[in-house]
Amino acid sequence: MASELTIVSWGGAYSKSQLNAYHEPYSEKTGATILNDDSSAEAVAKLRAMNEAGNVTWDVVDVVAADAIRLCDEGLALEINPDEDLAAAPDGTPASEDFGDLLVSDCFIPQIVYSTTFGYRTDMVGDTPPTTVCAVFDTEAYPGKRALEKRPINNMEWALMCDGVAKADVYDVLSTPAGQDQALAKLGTIKDDVIWWSAGADTPQLLADGEVVMGSTYNGRLFSVIEEQKQPVAMLWDAQVFDLDGWIIPAGLSPEREARARDYIMFATDTQRLADQAKYISYGPARMSSAPLVGQHADLGIDMAPHMPTDPENAKNTLLYNYEFWADYRDDIDAKWQAWLAQ
Amino acid sequence: MADLTAQAGPVLAADGTPLKRSLGRALRRQKLRALALIAPLLLFVVLSFVWPIIEMLSRSVNNEIVANTLPETVVALAEWDASTGELPSEEVYAAFARDLIVAIDAKQHTRLGSRLNYEKTGMASMFRRSGRTVKKWDPVEDAPFKEKFLDVHDGWGDIETWKVIQTYSPTVTRGYFLNAVDMRLTPEGAAAQPEDKRVLIKLFGRTLWMSLVITSVCIILGYPVAWIMANLPMRQANLLLILVLLPFWTSLLVRTSAWKVLLQQQGVINDILVWLGMVADDGRLVMINNQTGTIIAMTHILLPFMILPMYSVMQTIPPTYLRAAKSLGATNWTAFWRVYFPQSVPGIGAGSILVFILAIGYYITPEIVGGTKGVFISNRIAYHISSSLNWGLAAALGTILLVVVLGLYWCYDKIVGIDNVKLG
Structure with missing residues (x-):
């Protein structure tokens, strides 16, 4: 087994939570040296380039599930057998059942459940704070700018749901050109009031500056705006979209490095480790058996369970990122989306 | 007799070989030595720059x-x-x-x-x-x-x-190239992309147009600065030079984000304008997340590339020429326009080429401050490289961009003349 491994992740508070929950205990246990690389945002392109050059320098890579599916399709990630490669739950439940439906790709080992949801300025919405996601499209009741992500995913779903399409029918409608036009038309009603973001840190900043009245971003970012920076911001959990983030092992590693990467994955995704990560960041562990072990925030000392996107109180109306749909339709809808944005 | 034959035949060098061949050999040896000296650099450039570019561009047709x-x-x-x-x-x-x-x-x-x-x-x-x-x-x-x-x-x-x-x-x-110009390859041949998917031609046009605007703004803002620097005593000129170079020592992202803080609606400039009463609180100016934002931020970032070549050209213009023109009866304006300005044109040319070519390929700044109307074609290239993994289309877009830039360079050479460009 190689004595060194390079782990790629997103940087910032997220990498720090992994350092505390996974890397340090692992190094202590095995003596392996862990090198960090904050390149997850461009992991797909870089892995393809490394693979073509025949020199993969990464051992374990943290990616969102959609990217993992793409990497798996391209043959750039190693296939995983959950019951052999991952630790069983403490009560003996095999990993494939413990992770359940979250194993969305043959190459993907889920780590956290996060959600894309809205936050709003409590001092800019008057006495009637928004309760549904459709407030985003209601510029009369909630004047001011909104921050939305500069991509069709999630925005198209919300637009259709607020345009009278039932939640169950959203993807059927969205797979037709007429449905795509309908979603864009709905978004068109607020186009002049939108600031489009492309980095997760944008919306928290725009909210803190009072530049927008509400905006979508990852729930962990809103948690730190609200609980750590104490800004007058509140969460609108309605219609939050669950997404997954997790590990892949790149294809084409030498046997020693692959053995080390597998050993790390086995350790870092066991029940206790996933629960530990929630002490440092408000993302829900991907194992069912980890949920009861989620405790308090390591610095703030507050209970983390109510801040998890999966908490029953927050998860009354949720969507799950439709991986299959977007893997097929992303190129097509994105072309329309870009043309629509440029109009 | 021997002397006579030698004079009739070719001139011989000391070792008896014909002088022509001997000279040619010496020259060839010299050239080879020169080539050997630059060989490491040449090899490096070909292997690490030319070859990867050709390799990448070939993806635009590879299927x-x-x-x-x-x-x-x-x-x-x-x-x-x-x-x-x-x-x-x-x-x-x-x-x-x-x-x-x-x-x-x-x-x-x-x-x-x-x-x-x-x-x-x-x-x-x-x-x-x-x-x-x-x-x-x-x-x-x-x-x-x-x-x-x-x-x-x-x-x-x-x-x-x-x-x-x-x-x-x-x-x-040819599918990728057709896609890159808002067309597509169908079994019946090339056809136009449906209307609601056409965006790339528009982005090419916008990229060229906005790069031109940015270059012009850089000329207008940079010229007086370069002139002042060239005409101040060395000590003050150096201080100014440091101020011009200062932005280079700051990260591109930090500079771009600073513009966000300044230009946004709740930002510093709007706050001051509202405080002065020049703008109503509910009518704050929109200066970012649009074309204005891109032009302002990119002009700021690219300005040093305009000032430096202008400055080094202006330094070489002797101040006596202006004095001579004035002593011969020219007004200030005539002296500047007829005598000084023509001599500074090579600096403007060099600066413009630098700024224009850098601007055309920018993508980080437009991505951050460009909103929807201020993004460039390079943002699409970046998207296809890193997100959609459609490297064929990205390569086709890149090839077109390269050809357009080379075409403009050729036009520039025909109109202004590339000999008329000086970096100092």
Whole structure:
């Protein structure tokens, strides 16, 4: 087994939570040296380039599930057998059942459940704070700018749901050109009031500056705006979209490095480790058996369970990122989306 | 007699060889030595710069993946006539089954699916899902395959699927280039992209237009600064030079983000304007997330590239020329316009080329401050490289951009003359 491994992740508070929950205990246990690389945002392109050059320098890579599916399709990630490669739950439940439906790709080992949801300025919405996601499209009741992500995913779903399409029918409608036009038309009603973001840190900043009245971003970012920076911001959990983030092992590693990467994955995704990560960041562990072990925030000392996107109180109306749909339709809808944005 | 023959024949060097050959040999040796001296650099440039660029650009026409993954299908499908409106024969399906079983074994089928998904939405999941069933098939015993494929996925019964595979069978395609200019390759030939997907030509135009605007603003803002620097005593000029260079020592992202803080609606400039009463609180100016934001931020970032060549050219213009012009009766303006300005043109030329070419390829700044109306074609290239993984289209866009820049460079050479450009 190689004595060194390079782990790629997103940087910032997220990498720090992994350092505390996974890397340090692992190094202590095995003596392996862990090198960090904050390149997850461009992991797909870089892995393809490394693979073509025949020199993969990464051992374990943290990616969102959609990217993992793409990497798996391209043959750039190693296939995983959950019951052999991952630790069983403490009560003996095999990993494939413990992770359940979250194993969305043959190459993907889920780590956290996060959600894309809205936050709003409590001092800019008057006495009637928004309760549904459709407030985003209601510029009369909630004047001011909104921050939305500069991509069709999630925005198209919300637009259709607020345009009278039932939640169950959203993807059927969205797979037709007429449905795509309908979603864009709905978004068109607020186009002049939108600031489009492309980095997760944008919306928290725009909210803190009072530049927008509400905006979508990852729930962990809103948690730190609200609980750590104490800004007058509140969460609108309605219609939050669950997404997954997790590990892949790149294809084409030498046997020693692959053995080390597998050993790390086995350790870092066991029940206790996933629960530990929630002490440092408000993302829900991907194992069912980890949920009861989620405790308090390591610095703030507050209970983390109510801040998890999966908490029953927050998860009354949720969507799950439709991986299959977007893997097929992303190129097509994105072309329309870009043309629509440029109009 | 010997002297006479020597004079009639070629002139000989001391060692008896003809002088011409001897000289030529010496010259060749000299050239080789010069070449050997620059060889490491030349090799480095070719290997690490020219070759990767050629390699990347060749992706814009490369389409080997279909023929490599489905060799038998491509051959069998060549005889199929799509215009009959009938599905291909069992022969094609059988060839496809054989190819697919091999491809699944090598885990190549999903890669092909992603490739074809650029042309027809839904192909990615067709290949992924079919792979799970087809890998259990035997290429001989499980025949015939047509019905089986239709059971696995409706898409295999869709004539459009086979048209796409047939259209993209050749190992070289013009599909990516057509996509890059808002067209697409159909079985019937090139056709225009549907109206609601046309955006790339517009972005090319916008990129060129905004780069021109940014270059012009840089000239207007940079010229006086360069002039002052060239005419101040050394000490003050150096101080100014440091101020011009200062932005280079700050990260690009930090500078761009600083513009956000300044320009946004709740930002510093708007706050001051509201405080001064020049702008109403509910009528704050929108200066960012649009073209204005991109032009302001990029002008700031690119300004040093304009000032420095101008400054070094202006330094070489002797101040006595201006004095001479004035002593001969020219007004201040005439002296500047007829005497000083023409001599500073090479600096403007060099600065403009630098700024324009840098501007045309920028993508980080437009991405951060450009909103929807201020993004460039390079943002699309970046998207196709890093997100959609459609490197063929990205390469086609990059090739077009390269050709456009070379074309503009050629025009510039014809109009202004490239000899008329000086960096100092």
